[in-house]
Amino acid sequence: AQSVTQLGSHVSVSEGALVLLRCNYSSSVPPYLFWYVQYPNQGLQLLLKYTTGATLVKGINGFEAEFKKSETSFHLTKPSAHMSDAAEYFCAVTPRRSSNTGKLIFGQGTTLQVKP
Amino acid sequence: GAGVSQSPSNKVTEKGKDVELRCDPISGHTALYWYRQRLGQGLEFLIYFQGNSAPDKSGLPSDRFSAERTGESVSTLTIQRTQQEDSAVYLCASSPQAAMNTEAFFGQGTRLTVV
Numbered sequence: 001a002q003s004v005t006q007l008g009s010h011v012s013v014s015e016g017a018l019v020l021l022r023c024n025y026s027s028s029v030p031p032y033l034f035w036y037v038q039y040p041n042q043g044l045q046l047l048l049k050y051t052t053g054a055t056l057v058k059g060i061n062g063f064e065a066e067f068k069k070s071e072t073s074f075h076l077t078k079p080s081a082h083m084s085d086a087a088e089y090f091c092a093v094t095p096r097r098s099s100n101t102g103k104l105i106f107g108q109g110t111t112l113q114v115k116p
Numbered sequence: 117g118a119g120v121s122q123s124p125s126n127k128v129t130e131k132g133k134d135v136e137l138r139c140d141p142i143s144g145h146t147a148l149y150w151y152r153q154r155l156g157q158g159l160e161f162l163i164y165f166q167g168n169s170a171p172d173k174s175g176l177p178s179d180r181f182s183a184e185r186t187g188e189s190v191s192t193l194t195i196q197r198t199q200q201e202d203s204a205v206y207l208c209a210s211s212p213q214a215a216m217n218t219e220a221f222f223g224q225g226t227r228l229t230v231v
Contacts, residue, residue, distance in 0.1 A: 006158075043221075043222035102149070106160075
């Protein structure tokens with residue numbers, strides 16, 4: 001069965017430092033890949049997604065992610081962390097097949113803490 | 117409304133009671149999903165609606181869980197005889213169509229606490 005692994009349930013960085021949140025998927029056929037962010041007491045918001053084409057995907061708030069098929073990874077990065085980036089981040093996938101209903105399979109989430 | 121709306125935002129119930137959670141999707145969105153988020157865990161898929169039909173109920177954890185959707189709009193998730201393990205945040209999402217690359221829009225969730 002398809003699964004998503006996010007390495008590190010908590011990541012702490014200093015303001016201005018690089019943010020790297022890791023995500024690996026398990027499937028022989030690369031799925032569609034998503035990163036969502038959840039701010040406190042809010043719903044999930046889509047940061048970015050990879051469907052096809054260029055493997056480096058840019059999203060909102062300065063985030064980007066690179067799809068690497070050989071590593072089955074879709075790590076999320078941001079060059080310089082801001083205090084407002086503190087939130088929980090979820091990597092999610094949906095299988096690439098015609099019968100797909102859009103159902104998302106989520107990783108366990110990574111809480112990003114940004115220290116002043 | 118402008119976004120997906122869920123009510124109530126918080127619900128505390130006694131073990132053994134029934135609860136109903138409501139989701140108002142974005143108008144015109146035909147696909148609707150329910151997920152459950154337990155403390156410290158990722159989101160688990162519960163059920164998917166296309167219009168008023170539920171072609172995928174594979175994530176419902178037991179027969180105490182049921183859901184319906186009417187008017188291709190509002191959906192209600194019902195949990196009967198609640199147990200402590202049902203405590204979680206229940207999230208609803210909708211999208212314009214059920215497709216692999218279509219963004220799902222999430223509500224703020226209902227935090228259910230069973231005491």
